[in-house]
Amino acid sequence: MRKRNVTSHDVARRAGVSQSTVSLVLNGHHGRISETTRQRVLEAARELNFSLNVTARALVTGRTQRIGLVPISPHVFHGWTGYYIEILAGVMQGIESTEYNLLTHSASYPDWCALYSDIISGASDGVLLVGRSASDPLTRRLQEHRFPTVCISSHPREGVCYAVDCDNEAGGCMAVEHLLKLGHRRIAILQFPGEETWQQERAKGARRGLREAGMAEDSLVMMTPKDLACKSLSPPPSEWIAPLARFLRESSPRITALIMEDETRARLFAETLPEYGMRVPDDLAMVSFDSTEVSERTNPPLTSVYQPLRLIGKTAAKMLIALIEGKEVSPGIRRFPMCIDVRQSCGARMYRHRESR
Amino acid sequence: MRKRNVTSHDVARRAGVSQSTVSLVLNGHHGRISETTRQRVLEAARELNFSLNVTARALVTGRTQRIGLVPISPHVFHGWTGYYIEILAGVMQGIESTEYNLLTHSASYPDWCALYSDIISGASDGVLLVGRSASDPLTRRLQEHRFPTVCISSHPREGVCYAVDCDNEAGGCMAVEHLLKLGHRRIAILQFPGEETWQQERAKGARRGLREAGMAEDSLVMMTPKDLACKSLSPPPSEWIAPLARFLRESSPRITALIMEDETRARLFAETLPEYGMRVPDDLAMVSFDSTEVSERTNPPLTSVYQPLRLIGKTAAKMLIALIEGKEVSPGIRRFPMCIDVRQSCGARMYRHRESR
DNA sequence: CTGTTAGCGCTTTCAT
DNA sequence: ATGAAAGCGCTAACAG
Numbered sequence: 001m002r003k004r005n006v007t008s009h010d011v012a013r014r015a016g017v018s019q020s021t022v023s024l025v026l027n028g029h030h031g032r033i034s035e036t037t038r039q040r041v042l043e044a045a046r047e048l049n050f051s052l053n054v055t056a057r058a059l060v061t062g063r064t065q066r067i068g069l070v071p072i073s074p075h076v077f078h079g080w081t082g083y084y085i086e087i088l089a090g091v092m093q094g095i096e097s098t099e100y101n102l103l104t105h106s107a108s109y110p111d112w113c114a115l116y117s118d119i120i121s122g123a124s125d126g127v128l129l130v131g132r133s134a135s136d137p138l139t140r141r142l143q144e145h146r147f148p149t150v151c152i153s154s155h156p157r158e159g160v161c162y163a164v165d166c167d168n169e170a171g172g173c174m175a176v177e178h179l180l181k182l183g184h185r186r187i188a189i190l191q192f193p194g195e196e197t198w199q200q201e202r203a204k205g206a207r208r209g210l211r212e213a214g215m216a217e218d219s220l221v222m223m224t225p226k227d228l229a230c231k232s233l234s235p236p237p238s239e240w241i242a243p244l245a246r247f248l249r250e251s252s253p254r255i256t257a258l259i260m261e262d263e264t265r266a267r268l269f270a271e272t273l274p275e276y277g278m279r280v281p282d283d284l285a286m287v288s289f290d291s292t293e294v295s296e297r298t299n300p301p302l303t304s305v306y307q308p309l310r311l312i313g314k315t316a317a318k319m320l321i322a323l324i325e326g327k328e329v330s331p332g333i334r335r336f337p338m339c340i341d342v343r344q345s346c347g348a349r350m351y352r353h354r355e356s357r
Numbered sequence: 358m359r360k361r362n363v364t365s366h367d368v369a370r371r372a373g374v375s376q377s378t379v380s381l382v383l384n385g386h387h388g389r390i391s392e393t394t395r396q397r398v399l400e401a402a403r404e405l406n407f408s409l410n411v412t413a414r415a416l417v418t419g420r421t422q423r424i425g426l427v428p429i430s431p432h433v434f435h436g437w438t439g440y441y442i443e444i445l446a447g448v449m450q451g452i453e454s455t456e457y458n459l460l461t462h463s464a465s466y467p468d469w470c471a472l473y474s475d476i477i478s479g480a481s482d483g484v485l486l487v488g489r490s491a492s493d494p495l496t497r498r499l500q501e502h503r504f505p506t507v508c509i510s511s512h513p514r515e516g517v518c519y520a521v522d523c524d525n526e527a528g529g530c531m532a533v534e535h536l537l538k539l540g541h542r543r544i545a546i547l548q549f550p551g552e553e554t555w556q557q558e559r560a561k562g563a564r565r566g567l568r569e570a571g572m573a574e575d576s577l578v579m580m581t582p583k584d585l586a587c588k589s590l591s592p593p594p595s596e597w598i599a600p601l602a603r604f605l606r607e608s609s610p611r612i613t614a615l616i617m618e619d620e621t622r623a624r625l626f627a628e629t630l631p632e633y634g635m636r637v638p639d640d641l642a643m644v645s646f647d648s649t650e651v652s653e654r655t656n657p658p659l660t661s662v663y664q665p666l667r668l669i670g671k672t673a674a675k676m677l678i679a680l681i682e683g684k685e686v687s688p689g690i691r692r693f694p695m696c697i698d699v700r701q702s703c704g705a706r707m708y709r710h711r712e713s714r
Numbered sequence: 715c716t717g718t719t720a721g722c723g724c725t726t727t728c729a730t
Numbered sequence: 731a732t733g734a735a736a737g738c739g740c741t742a743a744c745a746g
Contacts, residue, residue: 005477007723018733023725034731051474055415056723060738064412066460066480074453078446080650085442089435096431097465101480103423104459106449117408120362122739123423123458293437297654364739375717380741391715413739416722479723 006048015044026052058122066103067095067320068124070115072131074106082263082292083309087130087152090313098321100125112138120147125324128152128316134197148323150316154196155333162323163333164316166307168198171338172205173212175259175287175305176220180213182346184257184285188221188248192262202261202289221255223247241269245276248284257285257346267298270345281347291341301343308336363405372401383409415479423460424452424677425481427472429488431463439620439649440666444487444509447670455678457482469495477504482681485509485673491554505680507673511553512690519680520690521673523664525555528695529562530569532616532644532662533577537570539703541614541642545578545605549619559618559646578612580604598626602633605641614642614703624655627702638704648698658700665693 008026012019017037025033025041033041044050058064069091071077076084095102103124109115116138119127126148132139134154142149143161155163179187189206191199203222210220228243248255260266266288270280280286280300288295291304315334322329365383369376374394382390382398390398401407415421426448428434433441452459460481466472473495476484483505489496491511499506500518512520536544546563548556560579567577585600605612617623623645627637637643637657645652648661672691679686 005479005723009723019724020726020734021732023723024732027725032731037731051478053416053723054475054478054480055412055421056479056738057725058412058738059410059416059723059740060725062738065464074449077449080442085437092431092434092461092463096463099464101464101475102461104449104461106453107422107456107458108454118411118458121408121411122362122413123411362739366739376739377718377741378716380739381716384741386742394716410739413722414741416724416739417741419722 005053006050007053008050010048011041011044011050014048015040017041062122063324064123064125065099066101066124067317067324068103068105068119068127070105070119070127070129070132072133074108076130077106079264080294082290082294084130086290086292086309087313090310090315091128091317092313093310094314094317095321100321112136116141120145126150126320128320129154131196133194135195148320150320150323152312152316153198157197160331161333162319162329162331164312164319164336165198165333166312166336166338168201168338169205169208171289171305171307172202172207173209174205174338174340175202175289176206176209177213178303178340178342179257179259179285179287179346180209180215182257182285185215185219186221186251186253186255187219187257187259188223188251188255189259190244190261191222191224193225199261206259221251241272242276244269245273245278249276249278255284257287259287261289263288263290263292263294263302263304266302267294270302271299280345285346287340287346295341295343298345300345302345303343304341305338306341307338311336362410363407364410365407367405368398368401368407371405372397374398419479420681421480421482422456423458423481424674424681425476425484426459426461427476427484427486427489428461428463429490431465433487434463436621437651439647439651441487443647443649443666444670447667447672448485448674449670450667451671451674452678457678469493473498477502483507483677485677486511488553490551492552505677507677507680509669509673510555514554517688518690519676519686519688521669521676521693522555522690523669523693523695525558525695526562526565528646528662528664529559529564530566531562531695531697532559532646533563533566534570535660535697535699536614536616536642536644536703537566537572539614539642542572542576543578543608543610543612544576544614544616545580545608545612546616547580547601547618550582556618563616578608598629599633601626602630602635606633606635612641614644616644618646620645620647620649620651620659620661623659624651627659628656637702642703644697644703652698652700655702657702659702660700661698662695663698664695668693 008022009019012022021033021037022041025038091102105115105118109118119142128150129139130152131154134157139151139156143159149162151161151163153165155161155165176187189203206220225240228240228247230240230243260269266286270286273280278284286302288302288304290309291306295302295304319329365379366376369379378390378394379398382395448459462472462475476499485507486496487509488511491514496508496513500516506519508518508520510522512518512522533544546560563577582597585597585604587597587600617626623643627643630637635641643659645659645661648663652659652661676686
């Protein structure tokens with residue numbers, strides 16, 4: 001059905017030279033080819049509308065000029081997830097002036113092994129692992145294989161790796177500090193199932209914030225869906241929203257502030273709460289994380305701990321390309337600072353703790 | 358630096374068979390290989406951690422198992438553009454249960470020729486052209502080349518093509534009808550520079566709506582940035598927001614309603630308007646298009662003509678895969694209906710004209 | 715049932 | 731300066 005593509009052989013024949021000469025010309029091995037031949041080849045190529053087959057080139061050079069993006073699941077693109085929208089924007093910015101295209105590994109993989117196979121199968125020169133579970137064997141395996149890999153947000157707990165993240169611990173601390181400063185004495189953190197590094201780091205920071213303020217341990221309530229006696233935090237909302245609302249209302253001493261890392265769920269919760277007879281910020285102060293448009297446009301706008309997601313995505317992409325191209329890249333976790341964007345969900349008047357971006 | 362990958366030769370050697378046998382086993386040519394050999398090969402492959410090189414396979418089969426996505430510019434991912442977020446979500450949904458990955462053509466291309474070359478260079482089996490200008494030679498050239506191509510939203514004005522779009526004309530008509538019904542007698546449409554099919558179709562629909570209501574021609578004011586004496590509709594906002602506000606205020610007879618197709622700009626305009634002493638909907642009714650979260654979360658929420666962008670993205674992806682796989686696909690433009698989501702930007706009480714999605 | 719063989723289209727020595 | 735030839739890792743006839 002598709003026309004057979006013209007090959008460099010066709011060009012060679014037309015230009016009356018050998019195929020290897022065509023290749024030399026096209027790869028700009030300057031000086032090695034006479035100007036006359038060069039022109040002849042270029043013209044033949046143009047006349048035939050020749051376009052070099054990247055697959056064949058990749059096979060011989062071992063380079064595809066593609067970087068892979070591995071989301072924790074293809075579903076992350078289904079909703080308006082602020083985190084992914086921003087990371088993706090950053091990655092695009094990082095590669096848009098390069099010769100690399102972005103390959104999103106979104107096919108259906110029965111397990112991480114299949115994904116692993118697909119990654120190292122040579123479809124891309126390196127990958128960006130976005131929010132992959134730190135305990136995921138995938139990351140370690142890629143590392144062992146010496147496959148160029150940069151982790152975003154989540155990273156293996158041990159061993160060297162290339163990763164870009166933010167200062168989660170400081171962020172967790174900030175959230176608690178802010179709430180304490182506003183007078184809250186019973187603060188809950190809803191922890192999602194999973195063992196991501198950023199979750200643990202933020203929790204640690206939160207505890208530190210509490211300690212530094214000289215508060216009692218039990219001023220901070222760490223919750224998981226289990227505490228709410230619900231299996232997951234997925235829709236239908238009634239599954240977790242109602243239990244959470246009840247849990248908060250019936251808490252004693254009363255919990256007056258809630259930290260939810262997931263913006264989208266935080267928004268859903270804040271906006272549904274009135275149905276359960278409570279309001280943000282009057283009956284409950286809320287702090288979310290990431291501070292994308294999702295938090296910004298929640299009703300009421302959510303105070304949120306900001307991380308520079310675009311910068312993180314961009315940095316990771318550039319780091320990966322450097323790695324691929326064999327440049328010197330110092331391993332480790334590159335961390336960006338977080339800051340708090342104060343809006344209306346804690347009752348304070350809206351203001352910004354940082355320059356507008 | 359990177360380890361040499363294990364090849365099927367290595368597996369063959371270890372299993373004590375020929376390389377082609379390995380290939381046959383891996384490709385599941387059932388029945389042709391004895392179960393004993395099969396197991397031996399599979400075990401050897403597992404032991405060596407073998408993973409098939411997709412580049413080599415692609416070279417010989419001519420199939421990459423990738424579909425390309427060609428945005429009108431890589432910049433579309435920079436902001437919270439509702440249109441792209443939704444289309445991307447749809448495309449991901451369309452391919453997530455398939456064996457295809459998504460390749461975003463986001464490298465820097467000096468011109469459309471370079472992009473064209475990159476597309477037909479064999480990096481993907483087909484492409485989704487998102488909002489490419491209808492007058493763009495790229496589309497036509499791909500068609501001529503018989504390269505599997507599906508256009509989203511924009512499509513060539515003549516000749517056969519595979520495209521997925523919505524019923525723009527009906528949408529344009531709806532917007533005008535709605536405003537007329539609310540009593541508006543001077544309605545402006547801000548047309549962005551460009552000659553996209555959807556723009557023209559919507560404009561045509563708007564005119565039809567006017568005619569059908571028996572209104573005078575000049576009840577509809579078609580504007581372009583030129584009318585505002587500004588070069589573009591890009592930031593800084595003062596470049597076009599102030600002129601547009603002035604234009605509306607000074608219009609005579611007074612323009613009382615504005616249709617802006619671009620949600621993001623519509624939002625910016627609606628929210629900045631108070632700085633110029635006007636308010637939506639009191640001083641100006643507004644209707645936008647697409648009706649994504651952007652319109653939904655504007656202040657005030659914008660009445661918007663909805664198109665099922667996810668469904669469009671998903672349909673296009675599935676259509677492309679069918680095309681690639683040589684299935685029968687009837688050419689032409691597959692159009693989905695539009696409908697109007699009434700919110701608060703026209704002063705009416707909020708209600709929905711369609712089922713919740 | 716399994717092995718031999720011929721490419722896929724390109725890059726890259728190595729001769730000439 | 732140019733061409734011949736090897737080979738990247740794989741698939742798919744075709745033999746045996």
